[in-house]
Amino acid sequence: MPEMPEVETVRRSLIPLVKGKIIKKVTLWYPNIVTGDRDKFVSELKGKKIIDVDRYAKFLLIRLSDNLTIVSHLRMEGKYHLVLSDAPKDKHDHVEFEFTDGTALRYNDVRKFGRMQLIDTGTERQTTGIGKLGVEPNSAEFTDQYFISELKKKKKNIKNTLLDQTIIAGLGNIYVDEVLWKSKIHPLSIANKIPDDKISELRKVINKEIKLAIEKHGTTVHTYLDANGEAGGFQNYLEVYGHGGEECPVCGNTLEKIKVNGRGTVFCPTCQVIYK
DNA sequence: CTAAGTGTTGAAAC
């Protein structure tokens, strides 16, 4: 997936493609993508107009007329693309929103991990996933004070802690490896053993990284594309993710690749200090 | 053939 910068890029690319369009028909080729009442999803959306597309963390919020919202999470490989409604179905197209103007928005997902759900606008907090989310990077709530007090409660490693969406919402595996390397913090450091000034530094690095990644339209490492089918540009700025076994850009020693809670993790054993 | 892959979740294990 798309992490937060990629989802934001999808949101921005989606708006000009779908805003103002009216849904004529919804087709669920692979119904499991939709959670909740699937018959209602199909019947309620008919005739609704797309007002806007919002985002919270990695969730897209497609705003519709009559106070409805489609909550959509792309998980690992979900994508949207606009086609003419008579275009042949791709093997991995799973949901289609056909519009009255002859175009159709299709949700494509090779791994079928993505999920979408129809809710009443304003009830996002009661939705699985969104309900427990923490603060977003670059938001006014993401302060040193908040970050320090949250990390003090955690006895697990910092890598896993940063991936925990209930603390910071939006970071994923790529950006976590990058920000830990830039902050010179070893991924296996215990969260509550990291000094306050280091946490403060990490917070600044996270904000800067996310901001730059959004500017560069996200990272394409596997198959990620925005709604126009365009790749991101931030992969050219990645310093450690995907560079295991290569030289550390700072010290020249070999970057190591290990597994941390099941996730591939690249770090520099020389630059990154372990706090435990 | 095997392993790994941008994420989340619910259940199991502490």
Place this chain on the structure above:
DNA sequence: AGTTTCAACACTTA
């Protein structure tokens, strides 16, 4: 009871 870990989801590519 709160916290942490881990398998599962489904499929492709190296």
